[in-house]
Amino acid sequence: MKFVRRLVDSVKPNFEKGGKLEKLHPAFDALETFLFTPGITTEAGVHVRDAMDLKRTMMTVIISLIPTLLFGMWNTGFQHHLAYGMEADIMQNFLFGFWKVLPIIIVSYAVGLGVEFVFAIVKGHPISEGYLVTGLLIPLVLPVTIPLWMVGLSAIFCTLLGKEIFGGTGMNFMNPALLARIFLFFAFPAAMTGDIWTDLSPEAGHAIVDAYSGATSLMTFDANYTLLPSASDMFWGFEQGAIGETSVFACLIGAFILIYSGVGSWRIMLAVFAGAGLMGLLFNFLAPAGNPTHLMHTPAYYHWLMGGFAFGAVYMATDPVSAAQSETGKWIYGLLIGAFSVVLRVFNPAYPEGVMLSILLMNVFAPLIDHIVVELHIKKRLRRA
């Protein structure tokens, strides 16, 4: 470690004011504070000291994403070998997925951080760690077959129009990773819907098995919900879908890490699940009796297991910047996300992924919810006074 410290110190003067590379100071600063605790203290005003700074928070989220990432890599290989009817052990499955997923992650980070670096240098503000999480979330919500240039384009789009235009990390009113996904969803529908969820790169000597169908559980759901994979398959994640979204179990591990460390709000997660469950039950109650395969008959808990619901609830809806801030607001925000995503799934077959749309919709409404909650609270207190 001493060696690194000495190395950093030796190049430091170049980046100080008046140094040769003064312009690149934000980049150097980001790297230095990433490696070591910064040696400066806050100068003015009241300040609270907390070990939980932005970097630590972001790292916690990344750790909580690891289960979904590892499982996603394994599942990529598993689905690939399944489609070709090949026998493969855990390691083969994982390695296959690893080499497919890694380029997507690298492109997402390289492009997104590149945009952040350029902005930090042009605007002269320090580079923030906000992209560390976004850069990993983007690959996890995309299909493994996505062309890399599209990943790069979506990373540019979400950093530029999702964050920088509003003032950088902490100023975005929408979840940047979901913004990247929705951009691809509308810009390149051919790469985001259809039979693209399994990597079908040819295998010498093997042909795709007849039983293979490219449909995700959400697409099957729209066609006929009774043909869905079994609930346990959907829970553990042995199904097709975006890289990180399939396994509810992996998401729950992540949720545990987030809640235990206090980074993610358990209120939002619980509220999202509750909202979807309640809406599902309501639909079961209202479903037309004459049509047993009508989507409204879907068991409510299926909505928790299908598609990216758990992933969205755990990692996307809880984004501290774009979610509601007040405690009551968080319940309302979460319940509405859950309820809307079920409504979208059941009544709008054109957009199978209701979770993405409803989280973004509620992101927009979160400030309004907070405002109403605060106003009501003030009124209540005034009446008591």
Next chain:
Amino acid sequence: MSTETINVPEKKKKEGLFSKKNRKVLRDPLDDINPVTVQILGVCSALAVTTQVKPAIIMALGVTIVTAFSNLIIALIRDSIPGRIRMIVQLVIVALLVTIVDQLLKAFMFDVSKKLSVFVGLIITNCIVMGRLEAYAMSQKPWPSFLDGIGNGLGYGMILVIVSIIREVFGSGSLLGFKVVPQWLYDHGYTNNGLMMLPPAALFIIGCFIWWQRNRNKSLINKS
């Protein structure tokens, strides 16, 4: 009658047709007081007609003609319009001009007219037209009003054409109907951007344009 003093107007030098002031009237709407990006008027049609360049150009010309001539006519009769019904009078004149433009398009460019559909008729409700009538033509001489109309029409048209070029090139890979994205790009996996065909794309592009413009000219940034 003898008490009446004869008000001899000060002999003013006649202002040239393209004096400095008039040139400013013509030029400012293109940038510093652009109707779309600074006054934020006429955004609705800017989203609707900009998927392709050709309809955008026609639309821009249509709006320019309507703003210019309605400004001119209103400025000519501005002193005889009773204040309480001025809106009605303005609307009648704008409607007349829009109908002329609409009929001309139908007669000579039927395909474009079909593409623009209701948006030609909706020039009547384009805020730029009424906005310039109220803000400028009602209190200015005919010639500067005419120039102001042309300037604002062109300022609007400029944004329309910029947006439509970006949307057509990235959305359908063509420009004015000619293919500009080479085939080998498609062969290498390039795809047209479907988002560009949707109205939000125009909003993003206009937003980016506003961003760039405010960055270049800091005086446009709203103080709040």
